[in-house]
Amino acid sequence: MMDRLTIAERETALPPLGETGWGPVPDRDAIRKVWKFRSFSEAWGFMSRAALAAEKANHHPEWTNRFNIVDVTLTTHDCEGLSTLDIDLARRMDRLAGPAEVIRDHAEPISCLCQIRREGTKA
Numbered sequence: 045m046m047d048r049l050t051i052a053e054r055e056t057a058l059p060p061l062g063e064t065g066w067g068p069v070p071d072r073d074a075i076r077k078v079w080k081f082r083s084f085s086e087a088w089g090f091m092s093r094a095a096l097a098a099e100k101a102n103h104h105p106e107w108t109n110r111f112n113i114v115d116v117t118l119t120t121h122d123c124e125g126l127s128t129l130d131i132d133l134a135r136r137m138d139r140l141a142g143p144a145e146v147i148r149d150h151a152e153p154i155s156c157l158c159q160i161r162r163e164g165t166k167a
């Protein structure tokens with residue numbers, strides 16, 4: 045059974061992740077990050093690599109994919125909150141995502157490439 049992160053562990057581990065674009069999730073003890081890749085293929089490649097890392101760690105993300113957007117939430121179900129497993133997986137995902145764009149403002153609606161192409165094609 046994993047323990048939830050202590051306050052001291054949070055003060056150490058969370059700010060650096062915040063720097064890379066991980067943010068809080070309202071009403072949940074969890075962290076969230078949204079990447080915008082250059083294509084579906086790049087998004088899916090990231091998810092494939094991250095899925096293998098998750099499986100190896102036996103610790104899995106809650107995530108959605110919309111075309112080139114990958115929206116990830118990490119929390120530990122066993123302790124219903126953040127544990128070191130979430131910190132480790134977040135760091136690993138950051139490495140796997142490489143130079144992909146990060147959407148830092150989670151309140152704003154996220155436009156995927158479809159929308160931009162549609163808007164861009166307006167006569």
Ligand SMILES: C[C@H](O)[C@H](O)[C@H]1CNC2=NC(N)=NC(=O)C2=N1
Binds near residue numbers: 102105119123
């Ligand atoms: C049985 C299996 O080991 C557990 O269900 C693992 C699987 N992956 C998991 N992933 C996450 N995010 N939290 C968990 O508590 C968890 N538990």
